[in-house]
Amino acid sequence: MKSQWECFLQNLGIWEGSFTNFSPQGTLLNDTSSRLSLESLNNNQTVRLTLSRSGKDDVIREFSSVGGGLLFFENGSFSEGLIQLGPFSEFGGELAFVRENRRLRLVQLFDKNGHLNGLTLIREHLAGTPAAERPPLEINDLLGEWRGQAVTIYRDLRSRSVSEGDSPDIYSTTLKIQLDDAGRLIQSTSFGERTITSTATIKGSIVLFDQDPEKQVQVLLLPDGASATSPLKVQLRQPLFLEAGWLIQPNLRQRMIRSYNEKGEWVSLTLVTEEKV
DSSP states (O other), X not given: OOOHHHHHGGGOEEEEEEEEEEOTTOOEEEEEEEEEEEEEETTTTEEEEEEEETTSOOEEEEESOOOTTEEEOTTSOEEEEOSBOOTTSOEEEEEEEEETTEEEEEEEEEOTTSBEEEEEEEEEEETTSOOOOOOOOOHHHHOEEEEEEEEEEESSHHHHTXXXXXXXXXXXXXXXXXXXXXXXEEEEEEETTXXXXXXXXXXXXXXXXXXXXGGOEEEEXXXXXXXXXXXXXXXXXXXXXXXXXXXXXXXXXEEEEEEEOTTSBEEEEEEEEEEEO
16 A cells, blocks of 8 residues: 555646636636646655746645645545534635546635635646546436445544555445436435435536535536535534546546534545446
8 A cells, every 4th residue: 555645746747727716606707827836855755836826926835744634545636625624614625636647626615604605626737748628517427327436545543554554445336317307316326335315406507406405415517527516505513525526538437525524523535436337
């Protein structure tokens, strides 16, 4: 097993792309070109991050270790965010996929009252390589049955000691998405032994799981085959999750899920890789 630091090093390089901001309803607000350099120093003992965006000052960070609210998978995909949901405080997280010469990152932010406040989609490619993108995601792209494998890592000692031989949880998944006669979406998700079925209303690029008015969750269909799954409001004493999806090919999709327990504590990160059957 790779250490968390070795997984982080999968992201080294110069990444060119853009930061695109959306309203909670999926309206495109602005788009800013970007260049992000992750440079190895001191024989891979330090990594310097330099982010340049037009019209903004450069952001420079140096890393000699990773931890806190940040966890990596073996292929370099990662998530960073708050480790605790607190009262009257802003909340959010980033979910980031790495595949070949591409990265797709999604940031979800909530205001001090817990309401979804905005999203940023970051699409990047390694400098000097093609910047090929997928078309915007549509409902028809998702219909059917998807089977895959999930890898879950934990932020307690089980996650931190990955390099010491403690393996992540790996299990099979099934996702079935269909439309009923009234045009509502029906989704059935199976993780290992557990199956959850839910229904949603479709309105343009928004899929709203509205069965429980107190716990509404929306999926936004975004450019480059991306999707953002967010609670409309995060609530104390309720478990919650943030999810991003990326349709890499018509029959290949990845999803990443950042899960919090009823105490508002971040507990785990899951990467699902699934194929349409």
